[in-house]
Amino acid sequence: MSKPLQQLYRETVPSLSSQHALFINRDLSLIEFFRRVLSEGLDESIPLLERVKFLSIFSNLIDEFYMTRMSSLRAKAGRNFAVSPDGLTPGQQYEQIRRTFQELCRTQVHCLKRDVLPKLREKGIEILKWEELAEQHRANLTGYFTAKIYPVLTPQAVDPSHPFPYISGGSLNIALQVTPHLHKKVASAMKLADAPIFVRIKIPPFLPRLIPVPGKPESFIKVENIISGNIASIVNEAKPEDCHYFRITRDTDIEVRESEAADLLEMMERNLKERRFGEVVRLEISGEMPDEMAEYLKVSLDLEGDDIYRTDGPLAINELSALSKLNRPELKERPLKVVVPKIFKKDRSKFDLIKDGDIMLHHPFMPYSIVTDFIKEAVEDPDVLAIKMCLYRLGEDSPIPELLMRASELGKQVTVLIELKARFDEENNIVWAKKLEEAGVHVIYGLLGLKTHAKTTLIVRREGDELRRYVHAATGNYNPQTSSGYTDLGLLTCDEAIGADATELFNFLTVYSQRKDFEKLLVAPINLRDRMVSMIEREAENARAGKPARIIAKINRLADSGIVNALYDASRAGVQIDLVVRGICTLRPGIAGVSENIRVRSIVGSLLEHSRVYYFENDGDPEIFMGSSDWMPRNLDRRVEVLTPVEDETIRAYLKNDFFPAYLGDNCKAWELQPDGSYKKASADQGAPLSCQQAFQGDLKLFSDELRTNKG
16 A cells, blocks of 8 residues: 655655645635636737636636635634645635735736726727716716616715614725704704714616716716716715725625534525624725725724725725626627537427437537427427426526426426525526425425535436436536526436436435445435545556556546645556646645645636536546536535436547547636646647637637537
């Protein structure tokens, strides 16, 4: 048996400093992903409106991190918590993250103000300030303010009869200090002297952030500038220069106590209400805000000085993404080339097509309408008896729930598992759950203590004297809105063993029943972890025996210590391991004696890489799986996940010969993880430029229509 990895590490790399620990810090790795996203916004070779989109995405990522992680890290930093696997204490993590965010946000603002916005102005797209407007434009916008903005504003003063108001997380606010000139009788009755008071004006989120300037095409002004320009209409004594802007972020990671819940739906509705009052974890203020006002807000919000972030740019940069929707194709990436495979252009039932052989779908390069059309056909087909689906993120306008309600009306057995705990989609999923229940659909909310993250559909169809089961297994959610921007895979099959496993899966979800082991599916938390580790160990054994051994995984996140240790052991055995990991990766590649056979890369492009596919060489008889699970403790132990085997030879050939080589050969949008935890942009100096996302659109002809499915 080989030596324990920690011992081996100490023996082989004793000269490395503490920052080169065996594991990369989970949160710092995630922030490196944020840095890669920001780098796309900084890249001058990318079209301007695409750069605006990436700068906006970066702001959303920072917001989400503060909402879900910073409060926990700060709380742990003040107590005696154990260090993380990489050797950092919570306090060290918190401080390093905070400093990094400050650096990255300064870079973002500088890029926006000094580079992107000036270049957009040269192209006729501009964001103007109130003082830059001509009198006529000011007059027109004042009319807009009077009609559309003023009626929905509610200024709130802080005085002895008005305590400091509740501030909602993420809202943009105007703060000013004024001395009101009250009528003597009013002042006397309220016992107010002629002293300055603090006034807060919330800008309602339903107001557009960018308002078009009448008479100036593609010229805009921020809504807060219109309000400040007309502040005297709200507070007589105020002037535009008195107005300063601020925004807070609240902790939304409220504990869900499922064990105490008699009704999960009711508990989640209560949990959503509690989140509105989560702890304030960040205060963003405009650069011109006086120190005294910033101090007043800090005290009123019960913050520390480190929680205040002053910026000389606009707050809520993510809301400027509206610019990216302008009809200026020359300032954007080429439109996505979407192809309907030839197999679906034939006038045949999708059930008949699937009976001919498994079908692989590659989104968004193939339209998601193939999936919704398949479900629609199942709904209307009188021979379909039952439809069962796992729904994690639906989307506000998804057609899927309406189709399922229609199926129920037609008398089919419809069972839907809706995950009420899908972060940031809880409210939307609750709405759909209630509507589906009212329509007679059998709605399940998942298992106690587990999130159901699987993306699986089972359709039972009567064919003659038999029942045949059809399965759609996917890497992405049943959300047509996000499907246009996410790369995902889907598999349509009527394999009997997979259908039987899918039936067992839904029985497990509905009545906690599992009558037998799964024959083909890997299901977390039942058998997925054990099978993954055993397949990694098998590759190591094959390598030691001189047999063909290889591991390739394309996933979103890798942070499970057990999996990382197994991969290290396989690397030491001589297994060549290629990992394409979009975000978090705690594995440290390139360490002599530990991970020199492991290469890790990340693709950051105009599409969000979301597909999860695993390849194990298995002595020349490869095993390939695709599905919902990453290599994370939560995916392996605390969620219901499903990985489905890919057994059709044509699809396997496509994945092996086209899919994986495109990701491993990308030298335009790929970043390579270095041993120190940083990422280096892949070089396009060697060989022809290759962008996998462009290649999958057919530009480089890496695969034909016939290879996209097993039937051309």
